[in-house]
Amino acid sequence: MVSDYYTYMNQEEVVLDAVASLIRTHPPTETPVEAFFGAQFDAGLARVDLPVGRGGLGLDAHWQRLIDDRLRAAGAKSPVLRNPVGVGMGLPTLLRHGTPEQIERYHRPAFTSTELWCQLFSEPGSGSDLAGLSTRAVRDGDGWRVTGQKVWTSLGHLAQIGMLLARTDPDAPKHRGITFFLIDMTQAAVEVRPLRQLTGDAEFNEVFLTDAWVPDSARIGAVDDGWNVARTTLANERVTLSGAGGGIPRVGGRAVDELIAGARSTGAWEDPLLRDDVVRRYVEGEVIRFANLRARRLRAAGQPGPEGSMMKLAQALYNRRLQRTAMRVLGDAGTAWDPADPRGGDPAHGLLRAQANTIEGGTSNVLRNVVGERVLGLPREPGPAPDTPWSALPRNG
Amino acid sequence: MVSDYYTYMNQEEVVLDAVASLIRTHPPTETPVEAFFGAQFDAGLARVDLPVGRGGLGLDAHWQRLIDDRLRAAGAKSPVLRNPVGVGMGLPTLLRHGTPEQIERYHRPAFTSTELWCQLFSEPGSGSDLAGLSTRAVRDGDGWRVTGQKVWTSLGHLAQIGMLLARTDPDAPKHRGITFFLIDMTQAAVEVRPLRQLTGDAEFNEVFLTDAWVPDSARIGAVDDGWNVARTTLANERVTLSGAGGGIPRVGGRAVDELIAGARSTGAWEDPLLRDDVVRRYVEGEVIRFANLRARRLRAAGQPGPEGSMMKLAQALYNRRLQRTAMRVLGDAGTAWDPADPRGGDPAHGLLRAQANTIEGGTSNVLRNVVGERVLGLPREPGPAPDTPWSALPRNG
Amino acid sequence: MSSAATDADRAALRAAVRDFVAAGEPDWNRAAKELGLFGLGLPESTGGAGGGPLELAIVHEEFGRALTGGSFFATTALAAPVLLAAGDTEFLPRIAAGEVTATLVLDAAVTAERDAGTWRLTGRCDRVLSGADADVVLVPTGGQLFAVVGDDISNVVALSTLDPSRPQARIELDRAPARLVTTDAGAVLASARLHACVALAAEQVGVATACLDMAVAYAKARYQFGRVIGSFQAVKHLLVDLATEVELARSAAEEAARAATEDPGRLPLLSAIAQAWCSEALVHVAEENIQVHGGIGVTWEHPAHRYFRRATWAESFLGSPAEHRRTIAQLLAPQASNST
Amino acid sequence: MSSAATDADRAALRAAVRDFVAAGEPDWNRAAKELGLFGLGLPESTGGAGGGPLELAIVHEEFGRALTGGSFFATTALAAPVLLAAGDTEFLPRIAAGEVTATLVLDAAVTAERDAGTWRLTGRCDRVLSGADADVVLVPTGGQLFAVVGDDISNVVALSTLDPSRPQARIELDRAPARLVTTDAGAVLASARLHACVALAAEQVGVATACLDMAVAYAKARYQFGRVIGSFQAVKHLLVDLATEVELARSAAEEAARAATEDPGRLPLLSAIAQAWCSEALVHVAEENIQVHGGIGVTWEHPAHRYFRRATWAESFLGSPAEHRRTIAQLLAPQASNST
Known part of the structure; x- marks a missing residue:
């Protein structure tokens, strides 16, 4: 016990010394961001549990939180915000499933955002059914x-590295013939086209791979074991989604407050039906917020709380309803506005964008299956036998 | 053409003469009802297309409508209201699938309601999945x-004859091992118990068959072909349902008018939210009524209109919403009333009874499957192979 | 086409319009003119075809299904009913001939003055449907209603719109010469509004039908998890509920169009019922059409969002469903208090 | 139990109440007394256990789950908060000891007169919860609040109720001797009502949880078409949506109970949010529980309808969801006009 305590004190001292030293040598607000991240990595403060020289100091993983808090307080930028897919989803995958050589090759450039990453999982033919993907990789x-x-490739047009899932054995069952690669996005055989959404914005890309090359040394995990590797990526997707633009807004708070303020300023608040509609949204938003608070309290106490998929389901539908209510409060004024008014189109944009909330990051129907099966314990639907070869499954042409 | 016309005129004369004669010899308002139906049958006016002596006159079937209209106008009661299951559903089945001897045996007593019929199709273990029934019949x-x-046997406690579906070959696929019988309900081996519903009323019965006897002469259709026979019964069920107590009320009209009058008398009409709730129900009821009118117009013009299952779906949900709105309009007063007030419990009763509307006569989910597959042409769900023996199907223990 | 048009006539009209629309004419005004549709619902005395609201509703429904643009809706659903109610003889023949398009201002802040025998209008009209394109703009001010010719408008600002196929404009008038159409604008506008509601309901039915058809077709073609998605109850049951709502919407719109022809006394009630139901049904089916399509449904290239945009515009254009229900409540039983 | 009760204490309380209830005690009042639950939420100074609203909410939730009857709800959720707010010292110790049950009249038409040093009440109270059973009835009149002892009530008519486990009565008073509890009835009742809302929300969560558990269990056990019905998306997705609503209801009720303990200033808002949400969630889950059960769910013998009856009673008892939303609107931003 006593020696544990001293070890603990010692680790804390080491960590705080290293942070202080980094801040002294590379003042965060004055150092170019990539240089700062490089220095942070080299100081062992990128992933403190990794060995010295590999971005870490060989200390307990929980110290990372203290490090990040101190650096943020000193004005340092967040690596995950600079390279959300690479740091938020890619590094957990790389560090868990990569070889030492691969970690050596990819970790530092991802952390410093000298190499941006993107994710090449979804395909037009397999949206909800990700494991049904058709992209082929041939030896x-x-x-x-x-x-x-x-x-649906965020940052595809900027990324140097793509996390790619490709089918390597079409005759294996669909989850068991997929391999995970890190592909060089800068080669000519990879074409990235912006994907325009219903709002007119292009937050995402389509990526066309035509005989693109990936060395076997860039394969993560075993051949045909890519689905297992991708699980790590997907488990970290939610964390990253909250950082990406256009996600579901925080519930309660600003959006509803603005709606109420808007309704008061236009007089809609005096209309009992519109007011009730707005208050319904207020109640829904607050109740979801309470459930999120409760989930956090329960997690902190080590108890199970509401499932993430359930909350995502609730929030996505809430936002669609909220945006619709906002449009109703505006009436005609929301559907036609002076082009000179820079915010005139915001409600229309919000309404359109919200329609994707119940599709992106798992459609509501897929989430209902997940919650129904995992949380409520209801049986799966009958379907093709689990050992059906992918090539024998009915699918989109 | 000319001879057709004369035949036609001749048939009309024959029919009108027979009707006039019946009314003369058996004044409907003065003759005991079973005696009148007997005379109607013997005059060939029960099913005019059947041969003379068998309840008919060997004329075209369409004359029946004229006969019924004239008799109704003269004050005659309706045989289908006296013996709804027997006349409304049983006779179409008997006359289509029965042998001449069976028709001779059962037609007249059913028509005159000297023998009341009931239906023994549904079972506790197979509600929506009627063809999954377990009742066994053994040679x-x-x-x-x-x-x-x-x-769910209406009139089970009064009926002499039961239309029974029983499984005669458990090892055949579920639709192909069922036989249709007419069973004597008065035997001791048939026990009828009233089934109390959530309202406290008992509109239906449970029927327990313990080694009950049915002669092979009372089998309708071939052995194991009972599902085919039952189709005729089920196709005529909707007609009968509208006559049975407790069904879905006619939409629009009185129920909503009363709700509006009630809301005005209590002041609820002055509450913008309650008023809007009531008007929503008014709109829904009217729109369903318009669709029924449109369906009738289209049928009259020989064109396809909205499907019956779709309208049943809409009406059942409408009535549940209507009863809920009525309860909201009353507030507290709907949940507690003076026992001396004979109508005080009506709203509560209506609300409770309406919950069964979306279950009886096909649950809403089963109807959605029917409409989705038959009207929209969507594919059926995968399930056990159609040739799976009934005995091999997973089912309720 | 006489008002005693048969079902067969109407079916032929529907087929003709649908075929024409399917041919993909980009200039909708020219298309409607070529088919003689501008005069379809106008009396023969004005050079129209003498068709009734039921015939015009067929055109609006088919145009809705194809999400057509142009000034046809503004001309036939907004302006023509006003001119008819006002007994106009000047503009209607030219509208019937397809020579002139017109629109009606719903939101005006305009004053009229008489100057040397000529009426002159000054002020501003907001969110005028087809306001930048229509040849004639009908402007209410006080109890009067005026017609202004497009050339006399001093300034037109095309607005940004959620639904680009329903262009709207702000119009500024600066002593613009105007023709007095009627001094009884209140009654004329109230009556014309009912007909506009009937036309919009028909259009909503067409848009909703297109969404439903699109969603059903996709549900039959799209595979996920080794199954056609329409075989999943989540999709199948949703589509059935939407089909039911659309079926009821069709009945409501048709009943209103029928009343416009056969029983105008019931038109205030029936047009409000049709609007209250059709607006909500269309928004619902347009939203869920996107959802059934999943990812592809939220792309710019896929048409689902264009129907969704139209649905959202239509929900508020002639009053929200809640406002129509308020009208219905008032018709069924006036409220004692002044509570809105 | 101190107000600093730990999570473990609360879990133990929940387990104790649940076990006790599961044992199926038919006399709920005796059961509650035996467990010392009448005094659970009362301060130690009155002989209570000093528990807070969070602890009391656990009992109401568990009692709701088991659909218990008796006068516990009226005594602890209606009468005790009033007596607490009024600073009563006479009745509370006896309530805490489980010797006396009480209720509060919400709908009174009563006058009070003073006669030879004794207050006497005359009039009629309608729909008094547990009105035929409670030993003490609290009656508001004007700005005052009185306590009447059951024996002094001249006439009690037990009403027919949708939910027989929530008995209600009409009480007639004819110069009944009464004890003055407070002359500041307005403030006392307003504060007590917030606590009643918290208790009712907790009960609603319990009832809703029971419905959900029942529906899920049936969906796992019942076969139709060769499949367990919970494998059909129509049933599975419905149950997920209900589970989500109940989860949010639980959070809302808990947040309100927490505010009652830790942040009473937020209680008016949070109790209204909890009521607005929990009432609708419970009615929804109670209705759909019947539907998931199909035919068996509409029989008298199956308990589904008893939960449905409770749900419907609860939806209106302390104000409809719409009324609670009106309260919320007023708290967020008062309306300018007097529109209701």
């Missing part, structure tokens, strides 16, 4: 040739 | 021994 010497189409 | 000499439990 070619000491690497693979990849052909197929990916979609 | 025993020149007849069958029947054991099992039936439920």
Whole structure:
């Protein structure tokens, strides 16, 4: 016990010394951001549980939180915000499933955001059914040739590294013939096109792979074991989603407050039906917020709370209803506005964007299956036998 | 053409003469009702297309409508209201699938309501999945021994004849091992118990069959072909349902008018939210009524209109919402009333009874499958292979 | 087409319009003119075809289904009913001939003055449907209603719109010469508004039908998890509920159009019922059409969002469903208090 | 139990109450007394256990789950908060000891007169919860609040109720001797009402949880078409939506109970939010529980209808969800006009 305590004190001292030293040598607000991240990595403060020289100090993982808090307080930028897919989803995958050589190759550039990452999982033919993907990777010497189409790729146009899922054995069951690669996005065989959404914005890309090359050394995990690797990525997706633009707004708080203020200023608040509609949204938003608070309290106490999928389901539907209510409060004024008014189109944009909330990050129907099966323990639907070869499954042409 | 016209005129004369003669010899308002139906049958005016002596006159079937209209106008009672299951659902089945001897045996007593009929189709273990029924009939000499439990049997406590579906081949696929019988309800091996519903009323019965006897001569249709026979019964069920007590009220009209009058008398009409709730129900009721009118217009013009299952779906949900709105309009007063007030409990009763509207006569989910598959042409769900023996299907223990 | 048009006539009209629309004419005004649709609902005395609201509703429904643009809606659903109610003889023949398009201002802040025998209007009209395109703009002010010719408008600002196929404009008038159409604008506008509601309900039915058809077709074609998605109850049951709502919407719109022809006394009630129901049904089916499509449904290239935009515009254009229900309440039983 | 009760204390309380209730005691009042639950939420100075609203909410939730009857709700959720707010010292110790049950009249038409040093009440109280059973009835009249002992009530008519486990009565008073509890009835009742809302929300969560558990269990056990019905998306997705609503209801009720303990200033808002949400969630889950059960769910023998009856009673008892939303609107931003 006593020695544990001293070890603990010692670790804390080491950590705080390293942080202080980093801040002294590289004042966060004055150092270029990539240089700062590089210095942070080299000081062992990127992932403190990794060995010295690999971004860490070989200390307990929980110290990372203290490090991040201190650096943030000193004005340092967040690596995950600079390279959300790479740091938020890619690094947990790399560090868990990569070889030492791969970690050496990819960790530092991702952390410093000198290499931005993107994710090449979804395909037009397999949206909810991610594991049904069709992009093929075929052995070619000491690497693979990849052909197929990916979609909903955030940052695809900026990224150097793509986390790619490709089918390597079409005759295996669908989850068991997929391999995970890190592909060089800068090669000519990879074409990235912006994907315009219903709002007119292009937050995402389509990616066309035509005989693109990936060396076998960039394969993460075993051949045909990519679904297992991708689980780590997907488990970290929610964390990252909250950082990406256009996600579901925090419930309660600003959005509803603005709606109430708007309704008061236009007089809609004096209309009992519109007012009730607004208050319904207020109540829904607050109740979801309470459930999130409760979940946090329960987690802190080590008890199970409401499931994340359930909350995502509730929030996505809430936001669609909220935006619709906002449009109703405005009436005609929300559907036609002076082009000179820079915010005139905001309600229309919000309404349109919200329609995607119940699709992105798992459609509501898929989430209902997840919650129904995992939380309520209801049986899965009958479907093709689990050992059906992917090539024998009915699918989109 | 000319001879057709004369035949036509001749048939009309024959029909009108027979009707006039019946009314003369058996004044409907003065003749005991069973005696009148007997005379109607013997005059060939029960089913005019059947041969003379069998309840008909060997004329075209469409004359029946004229006959019924004239008799109704003269004050005659309706045979279907006296014996709804027997006349409304049983006779169409008997006349289509029965042997001449069976028709001779059962037609007249059913028509005159000297023998009341009931239906023994539903079972506790197979509600929506009628064809999954478990009641067994086993050969025993020149007849069958029947054991099992039936439920939701209207008039079971009064009926002499039961239309029974029983499983005769458990190893055949579920639709192909069922046989249709007419069973004597008065035997001791048939026990009828009233089934109390959530309202406290008992509109239906449970029927327990314990080694009950049915002669093979009372089998309708071929052995194991009972599902085919039952289709005729089920197709005529909707007609009968509208006559049975407790069904879905006619939409629009009185129920909503009363709700509006009630809301005005209590002052609830002055509450913008309650008023809007009531008007929503008014709009829904009217719109359903318009769709029924449109369906009738289209049918009259020989064109397809909204499907019956779709309208049943809409009406059942409408009535549940209507009763809930009525309860909201009353507030506290609907949940507690003076026992001396004979109508004080009506709103509560209406609310409770309406919950069954979306279950009886096909649950809403089963109707959605029917409409989705038959009207919209969507594919059926995968399930057990259609040739799976009934005995091999998972089912309620 | 006489008002005694048969079902067969109406079916032929529907087929003709649908075929024409399906041919993909980009200039909707020219298309409608070529088919003689501008005069379809106008009396023969004005050079129209003498068709009734039921015939015009067929055109609005088919145009809605195809999400057509152009000034046809503003001309036939807004302006023509006003001119008819006002007994106009000047503009209607030219509208019937398809030579002139027109619109009606719903939101005006305009004053009229008489100057040397000419009426002159000054002020501003907001969110005028087809306001930048219509040849004639009908402007209410006080109890009067005036017609202004497009050339006399001093300034037109095309607005940004949620639904680009329903262009709207702000119009500024600066002593613009105007023709007095009627001094009884209140009654004329109230009556014309009912007909506009009937036309909009028909259009909503067409848009909703297109959404439903699109969603059903996709549900039959799209595979996920080794199954056509329409075989999943979540999708199948949703589509059935939408189909039911659309079926009821069709009945409501048709009943209102029928009343416009056969029983105008019931039109205030029936047009409000149709609007209250059709607006909500259309928004619902347009939203869920996107959802059934999943990812592809939220892309710009897919048409689902264009129907969704139209649905949202239509929900508020002639009053919200709640406002129509308020009208219905008033018709069924006036409230004692002044509570809104 | 001190107000600093730990999570473990609360879990133990919940387990104790649940076990006791599961044992199926038919005399709920005796059961509650035996467990010392009447005094659970009362201060130690009155002989209570000094528990807070969070502890009392656990009992109401568990009692709701088991659909218990008796006068516990009227005594602890209606009468005790009033007596507490009024600073009573006479009745509370006897309530805490479980010797006396009490209720509060919400709908009174009563006058009070002073006669030879004794207050006497005359009039009629309608729909008094547990009015035929409670030993003490609290009656507001004007700005005052009185206590009448059951024996002094001249006439009690037990009403027919949708929910037989929530008995109600009409009480007639004819110069009944009464004890003055407070002359500041307005403030006392307003504060007590907030606590009643918290208690009712907790009960609603318990009833809703029971419905959900029942529906889920049936969906796992019942076969139709060769499949467990919970494997059909129509049933599965419905149950997920209900589970979500109940989860949010639980959070809302808990947040309100927490505010009652820790932040009473927020109680008016949070108790109204909890009522607005929990009432609708419970009615929804109680209705759909019947539907998931199909035919068996509409029989008298199956308990589903008893939960449905309780749900419907609870939806209106302390004000409809719409009324609670009106309260919320007023708290967020008062309306300018007097529109209701």
